[in-house]
Amino acid sequence: MESMTNDHTQKVLSAVDEAFDASVEELKSLVRIPSVAFGGFDPAKLDESASAVKALMESTGVFDSVRIERVPVAPGSEEFGQPAIIARREAAPGKPTVLLYAHHDVQPWGDEALWKTPPFEPTVIGDRLYGRGASDDKAGVMTHVAALRVLQQIAPDSGLGIALFIEGEEEYGSRSFANFLETHKETLRSDVIVVADSDNWSTTVPSLTVSLRGNVKFGLTVTTLDHANHSGMYGGAVADAPLAAIRLLNTFWDENGSSAVEGLLSAEHTAPDQDEQQVRDEAGVPEGVSLIGSGRVLDRLWNDPAITVVGTSLPDVQNASNTILPTATFVVSARIAPGQSSADALAALERHVEKHTPFGAKAEITNVELGDPFLVDTTGPAVRAMKESMADAWGNEAVEAGIGGSIPFISLLEQEFPNAEILVTGVEDPGTMAHSPNESQHLGVLRNAIASEALLLTRLATGGLG
Structure with a gap:
């Protein structure tokens, strides 16, 4: 791949900077739309958001046609997924095609x-823009819009192929994602895939995400009785379901809080050193409360399995009564290390539950959700081009980072397009607080994310993947 000249790099960066204020204003307009895909929220807002994104993509001048599409959540289903935006510009002979996802x-x-601040009234405080979706992932959408505008401005006749997929239900589990890929495979087929939905090392140092843990989420229902009983009459002789369930759940961890499930594997990948205090500060761990697990902290977060109880059917405090409960259900989320399939991990968890359920209780695993881990081959030309572009845009070399969370649809992209290089980039930083109150987008990070992608696209346009 040919290196870009300093003059060309500066031309791209200048174009990004000249349009940046306008890009921020367009991001604010997107943030004002409460586009929640969960049931119980106004679906018209998703349609409004999709229309706004469609208009932004049309404004780039890159595509002859931009479409809003919905597909059934599965082939033959009468239930449809949420509106997504897709488009394609065919590549000239010898040029690659890049798929942009957010x-x-x-x-x-x-x-x-x-x-x-009000969650859907975007507000700038200092160097951060606050609002729900300001970062996750409407800033990712605007990164693609702004980068495409620069490509069109700098190299309008480059011949670089561009495919586009802006999903409308990622936070809701990407329920129609697999069917969407199958239905629109030819529109989305590409050589390089840029997923703008991840993190950065800091506000001054970029990351290229090279590994993601997978996830096995399931309901665990434990039953000890045919019906409830008075705790004064039978307590001490009759096992309540929460007792059996808690005893079972406790076997998931060793004394340090690490996974004790035989068959859940760790990955053998190098993680950078990280100060444990930084993790404590970012996660809000109070003084005196220990971190769990053993070994280097980033290995615990990136390369080791982790099991968390995330929900329960038990009565809340207000509705508690003196009753021996016959059943108890807990929702368990197990993060799976890169290199192990979620199916293998589920089998290990099933064996563990069968072996460790106490008192002869009945334990049932239900409502299973699987997402495979992801591991990047970092030797490809697109990875090199992305890291060079990040260095030029940020002024610092990119960290090859793992992410402890899961993005299950990435493994679906890998299955559907096995020869494509997948670049997981992002607009977030440790202070973003995505999914939490007071989510925000650091504006310096947004500028650098746009610049990185614009430089990547122009590099691929001029040098291809050779």
Whole structure:
């Protein structure tokens, strides 16, 4: 791949900077739309958001046609997924095609009393733009829009192929994603895939995400009785379901809080050193409360399995009574290390539950959701081009980072387009607080993310993948 000249690099960066204020204003307009895909929220807002993104993509001048599409959540289903935006510009002979992915749906906003500013009134405080979706992932959408405008301005006749997929239900589990890929495979077929939905090392140092843990989420229902009983009459002789369930759940971890499930594997990849205090500060761990696990902290977050109880059917405090409960259900989320399939991990968890359920209780695993991990081959030409572009845009070399969370649809992209290089980039930083009250986008990070992608596209336009 040919290196870009300093003059060409500066021309791209200048174009990004000249349009940046306008890009921020367009991002604010997107943030004002409460585009939540969860049930119980106004679906018209998703349609409004999709239309706004469609108009932005049309404004780039890159595509002859931009479409809003919906597909059934599965082949033959009568239930449809949420509106997504797709487009394609065919590549000239010898030029690669790049697929740009982001999502326009957002998390619910929760308790507005916990927000410093109204969640859908974008507000700049210092160097951050606050609002639900300001970062995750409407800033990703605007990164693509702004980068495409620069490509069209700098190299309008480059012949670089561009495919576009802006999803409308990522926060809701990407339920129609697999069917969408199958239905629109030819529109989305590409050589390089840029997923603008991840993190950066800091506000001054970029990251290229090279590994993601997978996820096995399931309901665990434990039953000890045919019906409820008075705890005064039978307590001490009859096992309540929460007792059996808690005893079972406790076997998931060793004394340090690491996974104790035989068959859940760790990955053998090098992670950078990280100060544990930084993790404590970012996660809000109070003084005196220990971190869990053993070994280097980033290995625990990126390369080791982790099991978390995220929900329960038990009565809340207000509705508690002196009753021996016959059943108890807990929702368990197990993060799976790169290199292990979610199916293998589920089998290990099933064996563990069968072996460790106490008191002869009945334990049932239901409502299973699987997402495979992801590991990038970092030797490809697109990875090199992305890292060079990040260095030029940020003024610092990119960190090859893992992410402890999961993006299950990336493994679907990998299955559908096995020969494509997948670049997981992002607009977030450790202070973003995505999914939480007071989500925000650091404006310096947004500028650098746009510049990185614009430089990548112009590099690929001029040098291809050779």
